[in-house]
Amino acid sequence: MRPGRSLRPHVKAFKSTELARHLAGRGNHQAFCCATMREMEGMADAGLGDDLLLANETLAADRLGNLVAAGTGRITVAVDSDETVAVAVAAARRGPLAVLIDVNVGLPRCGCRPDDAGRLAVRARAAGLEVRGVMGYEGHVVGNPDRTWRIEQMSDSMSMLRVAHDAVGGDVISAGGTGTYDLHDWATEVQAGSYLLMDTAYQQLGLPFRQALFVEATIISVHGDEWAVADAGLKSFGMDHGAPTVLDRELFFSSDEHTTFGFADSPAPAVGDRVRMVPAHVDPTVAYHERMLVVSDGDVVDEWRVDLRNW
Amino acid sequence: MRPGRSLRPHVKAFKSTELARHLAGRGNHQAFCCATMREMEGMADAGLGDDLLLANETLAADRLGNLVAAGTGRITVAVDSDETVAVAVAAARRGPLAVLIDVNVGLPRCGCRPDDAGRLAVRARAAGLEVRGVMGYEGHVVGNPDRTWRIEQMSDSMSMLRVAHDAVGGDVISAGGTGTYDLHDWATEVQAGSYLLMDTAYQQLGLPFRQALFVEATIISVHGDEWAVADAGLKSFGMDHGAPTVLDRELFFSSDEHTTFGFADSPAPAVGDRVRMVPAHVDPTVAYHERMLVVSDGDVVDEWRVDLRNW
Numbered sequence: 001m002r003p004g005r006s007l008r009p010h011v012k013a014f015k016s017t018e019l020a021r022h023l024a025g026r027g028n029h030q031a032f033c034c035a036t037m038r039e040m041e042g043m044a045d046a047g048l049g050d051d052l053l054l055a056n057e058t059l060a061a062d063r064l065g066n067l068v069a070a071g072t073g074r075i076t077v078a079v080d081s082d083e084t085v086a087v088a089v090a091a092a093r094r095g096p097l098a099v100l101i102d103v104n105v106g107l108p109r110c111g112c113r114p115d116d117a118g119r120l121a122v123r124a125r126a127a128g129l130e131v132r133g134v135m136g137y138e139g140h141v142v143g144n145p146d147r148t149w150r151i152e153q154m155s156d157s158m159s160m161l162r163v164a165h166d167a168v169g170g171d172v173i174s175a176g177g178t179g180t181y182d183l184h185d186w187a188t189e190v191q192a193g194s195y196l197l198m199d200t201a202y203q204q205l206g207l208p209f210r211q212a213l214f215v216e217a218t219i220i221s222v223h224g225d226e227w228a229v230a231d232a233g234l235k236s237f238g239m240d241h242g243a244p245t246v247l248d249r250e251l252f253f254s255s256d257e258h259t260t261f262g263f264a265d266s267p268a269p270a271v272g273d274r275v276r277m278v279p280a281h282v283d284p285t286v287a288y289h290e291r292m293l294v295v296s297d298g299d300v301v302d303e304w305r306v307d308l309r310n311w
Numbered sequence: 312m313r314p315g316r317s318l319r320p321h322v323k324a325f326k327s328t329e330l331a332r333h334l335a336g337r338g339n340h341q342a343f344c345c346a347t348m349r350e351m352e353g354m355a356d357a358g359l360g361d362d363l364l365l366a367n368e369t370l371a372a373d374r375l376g377n378l379v380a381a382g383t384g385r386i387t388v389a390v391d392s393d394e395t396v397a398v399a400v401a402a403a404r405r406g407p408l409a410v411l412i413d414v415n416v417g418l419p420r421c422g423c424r425p426d427d428a429g430r431l432a433v434r435a436r437a438a439g440l441e442v443r444g445v446m447g448y449e450g451h452v453v454g455n456p457d458r459t460w461r462i463e464q465m466s467d468s469m470s471m472l473r474v475a476h477d478a479v480g481g482d483v484i485s486a487g488g489t490g491t492y493d494l495h496d497w498a499t500e501v502q503a504g505s506y507l508l509m510d511t512a513y514q515q516l517g518l519p520f521r522q523a524l525f526v527e528a529t530i531i532s533v534h535g536d537e538w539a540v541a542d543a544g545l546k547s548f549g550m551d552h553g554a555p556t557v558l559d560r561e562l563f564f565s566s567d568e569h570t571t572f573g574f575a576d577s578p579a580p581a582v583g584d585r586v587r588m589v590p591a592h593v594d595p596t597v598a599y600h601e602r603m604l605v606v607s608d609g610d611v612v613d614e615w616r617v618d619l620r621n622w
Contacts (some may be wrong), residue, residue, distance in 0.1 A: 036568060057531040092374060108537070110540050220368040220369065220394070221395075235549075235598040239551040258420055260419050271370070271392055310600070310601045311443040
């Protein structure tokens with residue numbers, strides 16, 4: 001499987017309708033997936049709602065109902081329990097809504113047991129919902145640098161998803177992420193987002209995606225040959241996967257609005273110089289920023305608002 | 312020293328003019344400090360600019376000039392180099408601007424060497440700037456749970472700041488944070504912010520400040536007696552000091568929009584229940600949110616926008 005129609009870009013990784021519009025134009029993507037209702041609503045409002053999947057559970061029946069009532073395109077939502085099926089049923093009174101049965105394939109998070117998927121599908125169909133198929137996110141697999149391990153674990157996960165799909169039916173088998181995008185041979189679509197901007201965690205996997213996102217900061221203080229301080233810190237970087245990397249320099253530490261770094265055998269910078277940093281985890285990094293500057297050959301050629309932040 | 316006139320609340324910890332207005336009204340605080348130009352501009356625009364200190368270095372001469380030109384109140388900025396003095400001089404052409412000489416007192420971040428402070432003060436005064444005094448942030452001390460160690464280290468830091476103040480002069484000696492607020496006997500003002508909302512890192516210090524900030528999330532998926540999933544994750548919590556705490560439950564892990572937790576001998580929750588979480592670090596947690604709900608006796612009585620995010 002290669003990106004194309006079988007790739008459903010995940011909006012959670014970049015939270016920007018302007019970047020999504022770029023994907024729609026350059027990549028001919030009309031189908032996107034989202035993690036929050038705000039992402040769903042924002043994509044629909046921006047005219048990018050041809051085929052939106054909320055790849056997450058929600059209890060926001062009113063907001064989901066408003067979305068389907070607006071008639072902006074095909075809306076599908078993941079369900080994994082009687083309660084989330086009931087939410088979908090309530091929303092579907094306002095307009096057409098389809099569901100995927102979300103199946104736990106090894107990551108202890110959302111998703112029903114594989115042997116409960118058929119029951120939920122019956123329940124959903126009995127209530128009048130269209131059940132398009134199944135979804136199973138092998139989130140415990142996608143980030144591991146060992147490709148052989150990823151292949152084995154993904155095979156186990158897809159075996160679980162097959163059990164569920166046998167009971168549920170439907171045309172859609174939605175799975176995967178950036179770390180398994182080229183390993184799937186059975187899923188009908190891959191949910192990937194990090195591949196677009198990348199981070200140092202995914203860089204370790206040796207994937208054919210270049211780092212596209214940098215936080216560029218200004219050096220505001222230089223201390224002889226010992227260290228310098230840039231004006232971007234813990235409020236600029238998702239830190240759960242570790243600290244950012246300062247290009248060509250040696251990170252000391254980040255605090256709220258600062259990053260202190262050593263010079264790693266390079267000449268000391270000057271106050272006012274700029275420095276580039278790469279986040280360890282792209283999604284919660286982008287969520288701190290209100291805009292991304294698009295740089296081509298050193299020039300800022302566009303600005304994309306991060307307009308889908310918050311919930 | 313006790314809070315009162317000698318406390319200069321640090322806006323970086325809450326980034327909200329509405330919370331600052333609450334402090335101005337209830338705490339009679341007219342003097343605040345900020346970490347970013349956006350915080351400075353937002354406080355001034357909101358009518359809270361009587362006495363604002365940018366406790367950080369900036370190269371944004373234009374924005375600083377616009378701020379002093381607006382004439383909203385007393386503006387002071389930290390400087391630690393010839394370059395940042397030059398920025399202050401440029402901005403001061405547009406309106407009255409004072410500076411503090413920022414001194415490195417042991418944290419490898421901004422601040423000049425103590426023995427360079429006098430030279431910078433002479434340079435600043437020769438250029439026509441008012442030099443109000445010195446600033447030294449013992450950021451390497453404030454978070455350590457060992458009070459005796461904090462006292463010793465702070466004493467060392469203040470010895471460095473005394474050297475600088477002897478050379479600089481001026482009425483202002485600005486230092487400290489939540490972890491050292493009651494240890495200072497020489498500084499004229501303490502910069503503290505975390506005390507207002509608190510986090511689990513500062514809780515370990517046994518300070519007389521209650522946890523006031525919680526992230527309340529909805530449980531969207533429950534898995535028998537094993538785990539449940541709440542809809543707040545890495546985009547809701549600053550993670551540099553560690554993972555959030557799920558009250559009365561056992562945290563498994565957080566991912567972008569989810570937190571999975573076990574039940575810690577309590578009954579399993581239901582889908583739709585709410586759960587409260589406490590961040591490990593308050594400042595980068597608040598910076599992810601667009602508003603805070605003010606809860607009194609279980610009722611939402613007000614909403615404070617986090618309007619000073621970004622830069």
